[in-house]
Amino acid sequence: MLANREDLGRTSDVYVAFAFAAADVLVEIDAQGETVFAVGAAMALFGRSARGLVGQPFRRIVHPSDLKILDRALDQMGQGERVRNALVRVLRPDGKAVELTLSGYRSPCDPGHILLALGHPGGLPAAANRVVGTQLLDKDSFQAMAAQLIEAAGPDEPYQLSLVELPDLPALHAEEGGGGLSAAFAAELGHRLKTLSVGGDAVGQIDNTRFGVLHDASVSADAISDSISQAAQSALPDAPPISARVATLVLDVADIPPEEAARALTYTLNRFAREAQNGGDLAAMMKDIQPRLSETVRQMNDVRQTVESGNFDLVFQPIVDMWTNIVHHFECLVRFKGNDTLSPYETVTFAEDVGMVGMLDIALLERAIEVMRSPVANTESLRFAVNLSGRSLSDPAVVRRLREILVTTGDLRRRLMFEMTESADILDLKAVNDVIQGIRQLGHEVSIDDFGAGNAAFHYLRALKVDNVKIDGSYIKDAMRSNEDVSFIKAIVQLCSDLGVTTTAEYVEDQETANLLRLLKVRFGQGWYFGKPQRPVGDDIRTAWKTPVLEWRKGLLYFKSGAGVPS
Incomplete structure (x- = not known):
């Protein structure tokens, strides 16, 4: 396996290099680029023996398209810099290209020689999108890659x-004529940041001036700053110095599962991006980001423990057919024990932000099914709607669990309904629509919640085939005094009617608003006028759902018209 044992003393360098890069193969090349020493699993990596590499130009096995990457890395090493995890492709004898990580530094024994350590990238996930110029991952792709790397990391190998x-980059843009960074500097910056990162590709460009680097503990903030300065000096020798602000976070994740550590990282990156959009800078953000990150981890633990312990309740708010006054169904709303008087909105939104809403949605669905099968609610005339986040419907693991549950709910078809909620844009509407159609084919109606607010807009209705649209309450609350809101409601109702989709109005607080909505041909209403969220009282189905405004008539639950709930 060892080729050319001219100098046994150099084995110390071999071990240093292997420890430095956890390499599969170590190669030493001379000033002319010829391989003078090779050791390791070269046959498995290159399809060539280590002995066969000796005496050959190392460039000969590198993919032609990656020779610039190799030359740039060798130039850095020749100047005394360490290069970590540059990604290059090598060509095997059969012509197949294999991607490897390349690390190295100048030989301490012979400054004219370079020690190269090569290895597999370690199963890094493929990047979906890259930023033109730097060729760094965009924010979303970086988040996905970083999450997978953190989940795969061992407990003794924490990343930072x-x-x-x-x-200073905006000023540099202006000096370059306002057309953006020079191609040379963008490429150099991207290359140097990559070589500092885990696996050679765990770097994201968050926006035009902000970046994220996932690295191990051996990479310091100074090393990152120095690398950026060297990129500028190399590509733009006449440009003014570029200052870099670098802040390194240690994820306080010792007591949470790896997947939640990844979510904490994603939450931090999203906050970094939001601060940038709101005019905040890194210095201001770093004043409280570490304690906030620790608080995020604590809240994540709370959410997980709440779900696992079942320490929550459901309450039920009636949704009334305003054309017949029959209670069409109840929406299932969560209340966390110990916080009965508080709205759970912030907790649910937090769960969405950190990617935990799927486990919460599934827990609420399972609880709702228990209620529907219990003696107090087990009748065809009582229907219930459960909320599912658009993020849950975009998560393959959650979708698998949802399908497993729905296979067992044949007895609840036409009684169990779903409302798709969303506080952030859905990236793959087609995939989510496929899930929705699977739910509908099993006999369960699906609604879009908060239509007209935020991201839940007309392109959702175009891409997602649903049974009902719930008009956002902000339009309903102002409808009595705003002609614009009335026009908007009319437009939604007409569009939905043409598509064969019914409409529901939220925040119906009084009889006047209900009457207006009937004139506008809105079919269903929800709000305190029809009833506040409630729990069934007792175990007798005939009395459990009765309230001052709801009563049973001939086996159906009716709203007493004109008897709205007082505020």
């Missing part, structure tokens, strides 16, 4: 996240 801000 460095947030980088380059405030």
